[in-house]
Amino acid sequence: xxxxxxxxxxxxxxxxxxxxxxxxxxxxxxxxxxxxxxxxxxxxxxxxxxxxxxxxxxxxxxxxxxxxxxxxxxxxxxxxxxxxxxxxxxxxxxxxxxxxxxxxxxxxxxxxxxxxxxxxxxxxxxxxxxxxxxxxxxxxxxxxxxxxxxxxxxxxxxxxxxxxxxxxxxxxxxxxxxxxxxxxxxxxxxxxxxxxxxxxxxxxxxxxxxxxxxxxxxxxxxxxxxxxxxxxxxxxxxxxxxxxxxxxxxxxxxxxxxxxxxxxxxxxxxxxxxxxxxxxxxxxxxxxxxxxxxxxxxxxxxxxxxxxxxxxxxxxxxxxxxxxxxxxxxxxxxxxxxxxxxxxxxxxxxxxxxxxxxxxxxxxxxxxxxxxxxxxxxxxxxxxxxxxxxxxxxxxxxxxxxxxxx
Amino acid sequence: xxxxxxxxxxxxxxxxxxxxxxxxxxxxxxxxxxxxxxxxxxxxxxxxxxxxxxxxxxxxxxxxxxxxxxxxxxxxxxxxxxxxxxxxxxxxxxxxxxxxxxxxxxxxxxxxxxxx
Numbered sequence: 001x002x003x004x005x006x007x008x009x010x011x012x013x014x015x016x017x018x019x020x021x022x023x024x025x026x027x028x029x030x031x032x033x034x035x036x037x038x039x040x041x042x043x044x045x046x047x048x049x050x051x052x053x054x055x056x057x058x059x060x061x062x063x064x065x066x067x068x069x070x071x072x073x074x075x076x077x078x079x080x081x082x083x084x085x086x087x088x089x090x091x092x093x094x095x096x097x098x099x100x101x102x103x104x105x106x107x108x109x110x111x112x113x114x115x116x117x118x119x120x121x122x123x124x125x126x127x128x129x130x131x132x133x134x135x136x137x138x139x140x141x142x143x144x145x146x147x148x149x150x151x152x153x154x155x156x157x158x159x160x161x162x163x164x165x166x167x168x169x170x171x172x173x174x175x176x177x178x179x180x181x182x183x184x185x186x187x188x189x190x191x192x193x194x195x196x197x198x199x200x201x202x203x204x205x206x207x208x209x210x211x212x213x214x215x216x217x218x219x220x221x222x223x224x225x226x227x228x229x230x231x232x233x234x235x236x237x238x239x240x241x242x243x244x245x246x247x248x249x250x251x252x253x254x255x256x257x258x259x260x261x262x263x264x265x266x267x268x269x270x271x272x273x274x275x276x277x278x279x280x281x282x283x284x285x286x287x288x289x290x291x292x293x294x295x296x297x298x299x300x301x302x303x304x305x306x307x308x309x310x311x312x313x314x315x316x317x318x319x320x321x322x323x324x325x326x327x328x329x330x331x332x333x334x335x336x337x338x339x340x341x342x343x344x345x346x347x348x349x350x351x352x353x354x355x356x357x358x359x360x361x362x363x364x365x366x367x368x369x370x371x372x373x374x375x376x377x378x379x380x381x382x383x384x385x386x387x388x389x390x391x392x393x394x395x396x397x398x399x400x401x402x403x404x405x406x
Numbered sequence: 407x408x409x410x411x412x413x414x415x416x417x418x419x420x421x422x423x424x425x426x427x428x429x430x431x432x433x434x435x436x437x438x439x440x441x442x443x444x445x446x447x448x449x450x451x452x453x454x455x456x457x458x459x460x461x462x463x464x465x466x467x468x469x470x471x472x473x474x475x476x477x478x479x480x481x482x483x484x485x486x487x488x489x490x491x492x493x494x495x496x497x498x499x500x501x502x503x504x505x506x507x508x509x510x511x512x513x514x515x516x517x518x519x520x521x522x
Binding site: 232243245292294295299300301334390 | 420425442450452455
């Protein structure tokens, strides 16, 4: 028997360096947000003596588990500014990073199935337009034109009464986004250190001076946490608390199909969100499992509900087969908005609480967190998203726009 | 799906229950004395451990009574369930499905699923 020789392994996109004993900035978490933070620290702020510490492999957590939806149609001024900044950065990143990560602005529909949904949706579309976000309100007939496979007949259990549509929204290939950011951050001098779990924090009084890791002690001028579902665990090690709860969030894909789904559809009420990947899989997301969990898996009845919603909305999916399902751990805040800024520990900053919607914000999370880590003070975009807001009461309630049940 | 043992009704599917978050969070004894930071703690901050967690559940489609569970948030294994007036059991994680039941309980502790 003869076998073809294996092809040459492609050139690695980043080095695999040993950790040094000290960095100006250490970022804990090598997912999309950590990598974007490192990239902007180096490219915008000229700070290249930076390490990104990842306990597993780069972008193997929620960056590998999300449903890749990108949009900026959030209700409040603070959120619209932050997510729209992200969308504008997305529009330039493929060129800036010289990497085609299949960013596809195919639009997003957020469906309304009840009178309350209609009121919330029209209000949000109007608020979006006042903030320069390209949302419009569509009726069922217009929705049928945007997405012909969607069942917009009045005969369903929860008829589509209308929906918001943001044409500039879309999807991107999540793994490639991470690799594009990692390659460029690495080229600018950032050390991306995998298999390096933070096990404790070094402090001088109330100031953080470094981290203990499974690969030794690493000193740092400033430390940024970008660890999503494990943020509470790290905060506890550092001696403070976060108002977040970690939940499993599940998603699944079908086997490959011909292109049938031209846009992204999200339904809060019957609850599923669906797009079709470039390769052909139907990508569908569920609501969170109700209980707190770190297990990166959830219950099947949640998937069952999600599939019932998908088949109700898209009768054409009824005979598609599930190829695989998975779960990630999302850190949910009381107001469904992120926390980006200072912590009670000097020199230690946190980017967390993105809950079910962190992927779309990857560039803006990186942009604002890099600014915060570089200057020690928040960027105007993330100033409202301080940890302090839970004490002052200046919450930014985005449970409606978050569009994923939790 | 979890098999949750209601302290009154016995083991039932997870879908019969409503989740209530962290257990043993007392209402402030003297609410008027709290400052903003303490109110924030009471209203918005809850424990979020990776490991044993004492939490509230309600048997929504059964007896509709609240009770508490000690559950490992990493393995999802339910280590014990107990009635609201009972103290939280030992916080040690239990690796084997032979958790000692508290007195008066008829549950199969640590069950990982039920076929129906």
